[in-house]
Amino acid sequence: xxxxxxxxxxxxSNYLEDDIDPAVRASVEAHLRGCAHCTAVMDGTRNVxxxxxxxxxxxxxxxxxxxxxxxxxxNMPPRQRGTPWGWVMxxxxxxxxxxxxxxxxxxxxxxxxxxxxxxxxxxxHTPPDLMVVVAEDGKVFHGGTRCPFMHEKNKERVMxxxxxxxEGYVPCTRCMKQYLSAGLTTPDFHWGISAEVAALQPxx
Amino acid sequence: MLxxxxxxxxxxSNEAILIRRIRNGEHELFYDLIRPYExxxxxxxxxxLRNEADAEEVAQEAVLKAFKHIRQFRAExxxxxxxxxxxxxxARMRKRKDHxxxxxxxxxxxxxxxxxxxxxxxxxxxxxxxTLERSEIREALTRALAAIGExxxxxxxxxxxxxxxxxxxxxxxxxxxxAVKTRLLRARLMLRDLLSPGLGGNWxxxxxxxxxxxxxx
Numbered sequence: 001x002x003x004x005x006x007x008x009x010x011x012x013s014n015y016l017e018d019d020i021d022p023a024v025r026a027s028v029e030a031h032l033r034g035c036a037h038c039t040a041v042m043d044g045t046r047n048v049x050x051x052x053x054x055x056x057x058x059x060x061x062x063x064x065x066x067x068x069x070x071x072x073x074x075n076m077p078p079r080q081r082g083t084p085w086g087w088v089m090x091x092x093x094x095x096x097x098x099x100x101x102x103x104x105x106x107x108x109x110x111x112x113x114x115x116x117x118x119x120x121x122x123x124x125h126t127p128p129d130l131m132v133v134v135a136e137d138g139k140v141f142h143g144g145t146r147c148p149f150m151h152e153k154n155k156e157r158v159m160x161x162x163x164x165x166x167e168g169y170v171p172c173t174r175c176m177k178q179y180l181s182a183g184l185t186t187p188d189f190h191w192g193i194s195a196e197v198a199a200l201q202p203x204x
Numbered sequence: 205m206l207x208x209x210x211x212x213x214x215x216x217s218n219e220a221i222l223i224r225r226i227r228n229g230e231h232e233l234f235y236d237l238i239r240p241y242e243x244x245x246x247x248x249x250x251x252x253l254r255n256e257a258d259a260e261e262v263a264q265e266a267v268l269k270a271f272k273h274i275r276q277f278r279a280e281x282x283x284x285x286x287x288x289x290x291x292x293x294x295a296r297m298r299k300r301k302d303h304x305x306x307x308x309x310x311x312x313x314x315x316x317x318x319x320x321x322x323x324x325x326x327x328x329x330x331x332x333x334x335t336l337e338r339s340e341i342r343e344a345l346t347r348a349l350a351a352i353g354e355x356x357x358x359x360x361x362x363x364x365x366x367x368x369x370x371x372x373x374x375x376x377x378x379x380x381x382x383a384v385k386t387r388l389l390r391a392r393l394m395l396r397d398l399l400s401p402g403l404g405g406n407w408x409x410x411x412x413x414x415x416x417x418x419x420x421x
Contacts, residue, residue: 044328044396058243
């Protein structure tokens with residue numbers, strides 16, 4: 001006995017997904033050959049699946065991707081993206097490199113190397129607005145995180161030199177001495193740090 | 205078929221590498237990981253919320269959640285499926301919060317158990333995929349989808365738009381595979397009826413094309 005229309009409709013999904021017993025498939029096909037209605041149902045459903053499955057149906061509002069990435073960026077951890085703190089650190093570090101800290105590896109630096117690492121430059125020679133880095137490993141402030149004398153680099157803070165001095169920090173014998181000995185203490189020179197950065201409230 | 209399988213396998217392998225690197229701190233690689241799925245995430249959210257602004261916000265929340273919980277992703281699942289599951293959960297939570305589902309839930313209790321009788325059209329006039337380039341065709345499909353009831357819509361979108369498997373769809377919606385199949389069949393048949401031109405489906409009434417004419421031409 002052949003299948004009824006109703007029985008065929010129950011098998012539409014299974015038939016189209018080829019998840020059907022061969023004997024049932026044969027019965028469905030036998031029915032379809034003689035039933036225009038069920039053939040239209042089968043063709044229409046197949047068409048529906050193909051249309052909705054098309055990538056063109058995955059439409060997004062204009063600017064969706066951009067806004068999504070902005071939101072993500074705003075939520076990335078500081079190390080990758082930069083919170084205000086990380087940003088200050090990054091700017092300070094990069095400007096220090098531009099402003100002279102990179103001399104640390106240069107011939108000029110070597111020529112200016114002080115005889116003793118322990119000869120501490122006078123703190124009063126440090127421009128008060130200079131952004132410096134203090135670490136938790138001692139009462140020393142540095143010109144940047146690249147200073148080889150700086151340890152505990154994950155626990156550093158950026159502040160103005162004047163505040164560091166007030167808190168009892170002293171300049172690093174390595175990086176700050178180089179800075180000072182290079183004679184870069186003229187008032188106009190902020191060690192490459194722009195007025196905007198220099199005006200930033202240091203993070204605590 | 206084989207090349208597609210190989211392609212999928214390569215894609216999954218690349219994803220596994222990306223995920224490992226992201227977990228190890230290269231967070232910016234997350235952009236690369238989600239880029240291929242952004243549209244799907246939005247589509248899943250929109251299917252449930254039916255509102256562009258809500259869908260976009262939920263899509264963003266879902267992606268952020270995926271990023272924050274990337275360590276919880278288990279390698280035996282597909283990343284895309286995991287991402288869609290997060291999206292569906294977020295969208296459902298949003299919907300519950302808005303209480304908008306209450307009215308719809310009532311209309312959704314249509315007789316799922318009984319057989320659905322497809323309308324008796326003489327034939328089906330094929331709607332070519334090329335017509336999807338036209339926004340009014342896509343809008344008509346979206347309208348039809350919005351008209352079939354939430355529980356059918358969810359199943360249909362996950363299975364036929366997002367291409368999740370029956371099992372993945374069942375897991376995402378926390379229903380049985382049998383329920384997925386029943387709802388899916390009904391969703392497909394209802395959509396076929398709604399999209400049959402010339403016989404009063406919303407397709408024809410909304411597009412107001414001349415009777416007998418093919419709306420996609």
